[in-house]
Amino acid sequence: MSVEFYFFAVGILLLFASFDLVVGVTNDAVNFLNSAIGSKAAPFRTIMIIASIGILAGVTFSGGMMEVARKGIFHPQFFTMPNLMTVFLAVMLTDILLLDLFNTHGLPTSTTVSIVFELLGAAVAVSLIKIVSTVDNTMAIWDYINTAKAMIIVFGILLSIIVAFFSGAVVQFFSRLLFTFDYESRLKKYGALWGGMAMTAITFFILIKGAKGATFMTPAMVAWIKGHSLFIMFIIFSGSAVTFQVLLRVFKVNILKPIILVGTFALAMAFAANDLVNFIGVPLAGLNAYQTAVASTDPLGITMVALSKKVQSHTFLLLLAGAIMVLTLWLSKKAKTVTETEISLGQQDEGMERFESIWLSRKIVNMVDSLFRSIKKIIPETVQDAVGRRLAPVSKSVLVSQKNKPSFDLIRASVNLMVASAVVSLATSFKLPLSTTYVTFMVAMGSSFSDQAWGRESAVYRVTGVLTVVGGWFMTAFIAFVVSFVFAGVLFYFQILGVVGLVAVAGFLIWKNQVKHKDREKEKDEINIFTMDKVDNFKDAVSDTFDHLSYLLKSIKKSLDTGFDALFEDDLDRLKQERKQVKKFQMWTNIIIANIFKVLRLQQQEDIKTSYNYYQIIRRLQKISDTHRDIIIRSTRHVSNRHKGLLPVQIEELKQVRACVMAMLTMMEETFNKKDLVHYDKVTSEFNNMRCLINEINENQIERIREDSSKTRLSILFYAIGGNCLTMMRQNVRLLEIFNDSFVLEDPPKFLCMKE
Structure with missing residues (x-):
C-alpha cells in the first residue's frame, strides 16, 4: 500500500x-x-x-x-x-x-x-x-x-x-x-x-x-x-x-x-x-x-x-x-x-x-x-x-405534580x-x-x-x-x-x-x-399519556383515569381486530406482532392501576362510596386486560403449533362476535373520552345480544364436536375466545356504571340482569 x-x-x-x-x-x-x-x-x-x-x-x-x-x-x-x-x-x-x-x-x-x-x-x-x-x-x-x-x-x-x-x-x-x-x-x-x-x-x-x-x-x-x-x-x-x-x-x-x-x-x-x-x-x-x-x-x-x-x-x-x-x-x-x-x-x-x-x-x-x-x-x-x-422517610403533606416531583x-x-x-x-x-x-x-x-x-x-x-x-x-x-x-x-x-x-x-x-x-x-411517548399530573383533586384524577381508559380500550380494540384477522388467515407473523403488544398493554394497565392507588392513598377525606367505586376500576380493568391477553396468546400458540385452522362456519360466527365487541369498545372509548352519557337501553341491548349470540354459537359448536368436524384443540380455542369476549363486554359495562356514577347521575340504574 x-x-x-x-x-x-x-x-x-x-x-x-x-x-x-x-x-x-x-x-x-x-x-x-x-x-x-x-x-x-x-x-x-x-x-x-x-x-x-x-x-x-x-x-x-x-x-x-x-x-x-x-x-x-x-x-x-x-x-x-x-x-x-x-x-x-x-x-x-x-x-x-x-x-x-x-x-x-x-x-x-x-x-x-x-x-x-x-x-x-x-x-x-x-x-x-x-x-x-x-x-x-x-x-x-x-x-x-x-x-x-x-x-x-x-x-x-x-x-x-x-x-x-x-x-x-x-x-x-x-x-x-x-x-x-x-x-x-x-x-x-x-x-x-x-x-x-x-x-x-x-x-x-x-x-x-x-x-x-x-x-x-x-x-x-x-x-x-x-x-x-x-x-x-x-x-x-x-x-x-x-x-x-x-x-x-x-x-x-x-x-x-x-x-x-x-x-x-x-x-x-x-x-x-x-x-x-x-x-x-x-x-x-x-x-x-x-x-x-x-x-x-x-x-x-x-x-x-x-x-x-x-x-x-x-x-x-x-x-x-x-x-x-x-x-x-x-x-x-x-x-x-x-x-x-x-x-x-x-x-x-x-x-x-x-x-x-x-x-x-x-x-x-x-x-x-x-x-x-x-x-x-x-x-x-x-x-x-x-x-x-x-x-x-418523611411523608410530605404537600402534593406536587408527578412530572415535577424529584426522583430523590x-x-x-x-x-x-x-x-x-x-x-x-x-x-x-x-x-x-x-x-x-x-x-x-x-x-x-x-x-x-x-x-x-x-x-x-x-x-x-x-x-x-x-x-x-x-x-x-x-x-x-x-x-x-x-x-x-x-x-x-x-x-x-x-x-x-x-x-x-x-x-x-x-x-x-x-x-x-x-x-x-x-x-x-x-x-x-405513549407511556407518558398515562402520566397523572396531579392527584390533589379527586374529581380531576378520576377524569384523567377515564381518559387513560379511553386510550387503552382504543388500542385493545385495534389489537383484537388485527388478531382476529390474523387468526382467520393463519397469519403467524401478525399474531406474533400482536403478542408483543400484549406486554405493552399489560404495562399500561399497571400504570393506570398504580395511579389509582396513588389517588386513593392521598384522598382519604373522600367518602367511602366514591372511593369504593373508583377502586372497582382496578378489578374491571384487570379482567379486560387479561381476557385480551388470553385471546391473543391462545391464538398465537394455536397457529404456531400448526393445529388445524378454524372452520369456515366458525370464522363466520367469530366475525359476529368480533362485531359486537368492536361496537362495545368503540362506544366505551368515545364515552370515556367525551364524558358523555350512553343510553342504558343501547348498552343493555348490545350485551344481551352478545349473550344470546354466544349461547347460540356454543350450541352449534356442540353439534360440530359430536360430528367430529371440530377437533379438541380447535374446540378449546373456539370456546375460550367466545367466553373471553363475553367477559370483556361484561367488564366494559361495569366500567360504564362506574363512569356514570362518577360523572353523570346521582343514583344510576344498575344492570341487574348481568351476573358477575
Missing part, C-alpha cells in the same frame, strides 16, 4: 473521532447530569449550561491521559505505521458500533472498558499475524502487548466498581443519619460545615490532584500547588463554610443546590479530563504515527518508537473536541434514554419498574435480608430505634456528586483510566441502597436492573475484544476493500439502531 492510502486512513480516523465523540458522550456524559436532573436542583437549561462549561474546562486536563492510546496497551516500538493504522481503524469502527448499540437500548456502558479491550483485541490480532507470517520470529504475544499496564487498567476499573458502591453507601448513610429526610432545620445547624467539606473534597481532587495533567500548567505551577495542598484545602474549607453560613442565615438559601451545581461542574470536568482519551486518543495516536512515518526515509517500514515518548497534546484540538461534546450533550435524544435508566433505578418512591425480577436478584435480596437480620440481633434495640427514627432529594444528589467526582478525579490524577460510567452509576446505586430506596416492593427489580447493567459491562469487554480482533484481521488482509466494506456495514447497523431507537421513543 502507498503512503497516500494511509493519509486517507488518517482522515477516516479523524472523521471517526467526531462520530465517536457523539456516541461516546451520548452514553457517558449524562452520568454527571443524573444527580442534578434527578433531584431537580435547578432548571434543566441551567444544569446543561453548567455541565457544558465543566466539559470545556475539563478537556484541557486530559493531555496526560492521551498516552494510554499510544502505549498503554501495546508496545508501539514493535509495530510499523501500517500495523498501527490497521489497529486504530478496527478500534474506532468497533467503538462507534458498540456504543451506539448500548445507547439505543438505554444501557450505560463504559467507554474506557470498550476502548481498552478494543485496543487489546486489535493489537492481539495484528501481533498474531506478525508472529505467524514472520520467519524465525522469536517474539511471543506478550512481547507485543503491554500486559502489565493492561492488567493495571482492568484491575483499577473493577476495583472502582466496589469502591464506588461502598463509598456511596457509607457516605450516604452517615449523611442521612446527620440530616435525616427532614433536613431543612438540621441544614441550618450543620449545613455550612458539611458543605465546606463537600466543596473541599470536590475542589481538591479536581483542581489540585488533577492539575498536573492540564496542558496549560507549567511544572513550576504544579509543584507549587502540590507543596501547598494543605494550605489550599484549609482556605477552600474555611471560605466555603463561611460563605454557606452567610447564605443560610442571611439569604435563606438552600446551600445544597449550589453544592450540586458545583458538583455537576466538577464531575463534568473530571469526565472530560478522564474520558476524552476514549474518544480522540486513538485518532490522535494515528495522526502522530503518520507524521512520524512520513518524516522518515522508510515510512512503511519504520517502527513507531516515537510513540513511546511523551507527546504534548494541542489545547486547540482538545477544545474543539470539547465543543463537539457540548453540542452532543444538548442535541442527542439517545442521551436522555441512557439517563432514564440510572434515575429510575435510584428513585426514592415506588413506580413502574423497567426490569423484571430474576432468580439471581431474588437470591441476592434474600441473602442481604438475612445478613441484616443477623446484624440486628447483635445491635441493641435502643440503637436500632434511634437510627431507625433518623432514617425513616438534594442530600442524596450532593453525596452522589461529591463521592463520584472525588473517585474519578483521584484516578485521573494518577493517569489511571477508570470508567466514569461505572463510578457514577455504582455511587448512585450505593447511595440509593443506603437511603432505603430499594424497599421490599422494589428491591428485586432494582437489583435486576443493576445486574443487567453490570452484565452489559462484561459483555462490553467481550464484544469489544472479539469484534475489534475480527475487524483488524479483515482490514489487514483486505485493506481498501475491507475499509469500504466495514464502513458500509457500520453505516447500515447505525441506521438500524436509529430506527429501533425511534420506535422505543414512540413507546415512551
